[in-house]
Amino acid sequence: MMSAGRTDETAECELDALAWEFLCSPYTGRNYWDWSLDRRLDAYLRHQDRGDILKSGAAYATVLDRVMANLGRARRDGVLSPPHV
Template sequence: MEMTSGLADETELDAVAWEFLCSPYTGRIYWDWSLERRLDAYLRHQDRHDILNSGAAYATLRDRVMANLGQARRKGVLAPPHV
């Protein structure tokens, strides 16, 4: 399903979700930030205002990040919180 007006499609949002999960924004320095704050900062840093300004794209991206947290942890992309 492709989003209109040149916005990211679902495949691209999956890729962006994994790029976020592999980014420094999931590291210790940002642990006291909410997921939304981290995601906003990441998207601004990547100049992805198309996603930031689209409620549907942003919600889909956030859902993709949340859905892949466990897999990212199992793959060693995310360190456990106690480390």
């Protein structure tokens, strides 16, 4: 969990890591495709017991931004598989 004594850079790195953990999680898979991105992220954070992120608008927005910014890279790196229609 994030503590008040951490530097901004450390907190930013933690949020970036959390975004990648989400991108590598089952919440980005086929079972959750009909869920909105924010609903999947909420469920992931609850599952990880990260209420601190859910309660902090700024932290949540940062994680969501990082997830969206890295979707393309995650797909290119093979973390996300393309949809099969």
